[in-house]
Amino acid sequence: MKGNIAIDGPAGAGKSTVARLLAARLGYLYIDTGAMYRALTWKALRQGISPDDSRRLVELAQETTIRLEDRGARDVAVYCDGEEVTTAIRQADISRQVSLVASVPGVRQRLVEFQREMAASNRVVMDGRDIGTWVLPRAPYKFFLTASLEERARRRHRELLAAGQSVELETIKEEIRQRDALDSGREVAPLKPAPDAIIIDTGQMTVEDVVARLLALIVANQ
Structure with missing residues (x-):
């Protein structure tokens, strides 16, 4: 089988876990675009650049190298300018700021170039x-x-607790609500289903259920 697979959705919908498993089943390369925006956000915060400073963020995107490395066993490492940031970019402060960074048109333009280059293999x-x-x-x-x-919110809360981060569930819910609003309301490439996308509510499904559903749909549409 050949042909790229696009999986979209809001924070906490399970898309990264599902996409990683699906790629492993198909022998495809998994690309976590959210990790790329998180890596740039991590670098911006470390350099003291405000998420509101669009000009400097675009400059930062132009001068930054972000690399994803598939290490097998459902594991993808993230590197920013050669430094591994796989764990660092999952911190709560990054989650709070990443949508602001990702909403900058020049930042999206640069990272989309990277993403399309990686997808050239189909x-x-x-x-x-x-x-x-x-x-x-x-x-x-x-x-x-x-x-x-x-x-x-419950899913994200469990993830953070498992990672040793203590955050109130209501705090996470409010952060996700705000992130949804930012992602859906941005001028460039807002969060929304493509007209021809298949929408799947994962609320009552296990990860394996979702992967099986996607595999069945892909096979049926070859």
Whole structure:
């Protein structure tokens, strides 16, 4: 089988986990575009650049090298200018700021260039918020994963607790609500399903259920 797979959806819908597993099953390269925006946000915060400073953020995007390395066993390492930041970019402060950084048109333009270059092989599973609508609009397989705000907040809360981060559930819910608003309301490539995307509510599904559903749909549409 050949043809890129685009998976979009809001924070906490399970798209990264599903995309990683799907790529492993198909022997495809998994590309986590959200990790790329997180890496740039990590670098900006470390350099003291405000998420509101669009000019400096665009300059930073132009001078930064972000690399994703598939290490197998469902593991993808993230490097920013040669430094591994896989764990660092999942911190709560990054999650709070990444949508502001990602909303800058010049930042998106630069990272989309990287993403399209990586997808040139036509054998990638790419997840994000604008893959089917903007990054890979011609991908033959497009999915939009969603779930209720409450369910997404619970999932993110469990992830943070497992990572040793203590955050109140209501705080996470409010942060996701604000992130949804930013992602859906930005001028360039807002979060929304592509017209030809298949929408799947993952709220009552296990990860394996979702992967099986996507695989069945892909096989049926070859």
